[in-house]
Amino acid sequence: xxxxxxxxxxxxxxxxxxxxxxxxxxxxxxxxxxxxxxxxxxxxxxxxxxxxxxxxxxxxxxxxxxxxxxxxxxxxxxxxxxxxxxxxxxxxxxxxxx
Numbered sequence: 001x002x003x004x005x006x007x008x009x010x011x012x013x014x015x016x017x018x019x020x021x022x023x024x025x026x027x028x029x030x031x032x033x034x035x036x037x038x039x040x041x042x043x044x045x046x047x048x049x050x051x052x053x054x055x056x057x058x059x060x061x062x063x064x065x066x067x068x069x070x071x072x073x074x075x076x077x078x079x080x081x082x083x084x085x086x087x088x089x090x091x092x093x094x095x096x097x098x
Contacts, residue, residue: 034091042084045070045077054081 006012025033035043048070053060063081067074 034088037087037091038084039080042080042087045080046084046088049077049081 002012002014038046045066049055049061049066052066052069054063054066061069063077064074067077070077
C-alpha cells in the first residue's frame with residue numbers, strides 16, 4: 001500500500017504501523033454471549049428441560065413433570081421457557097447487520 005501511495009507522493013513517509021488481527025469468535029464465546037442474554041432462572045429451566053427430554057419429539061418429560069422436578073408451578077416453567085427461547089431465537093434472527 002505504501003509503495004502504491006509513493007508512486008503519486010514520492011516524499012511520503014510512514015509515521016506508524018499497526019497490525020490488526022481479526023478475532024474469530026470461538027463456540028465458547030458465542031455460547032457466553034447467548035448465555036448473557038438469559039436470566040439465571042431462564043438458563044436453569046432451559047438446561048433442566050433439555051436434559052429431562054422436554055425438547056425431544058415425542059417429549060420424554062411434560063411441562064407439568066418438569067415443574068414438579070424443579071419444585072415450581074407449570075406456569076413458572078412455561079414462563080421461563082418461553083422467555084428464554086424468545087431471547088435465544090432473537091439472537092439468531094435479529095442479528096445486527098455487520
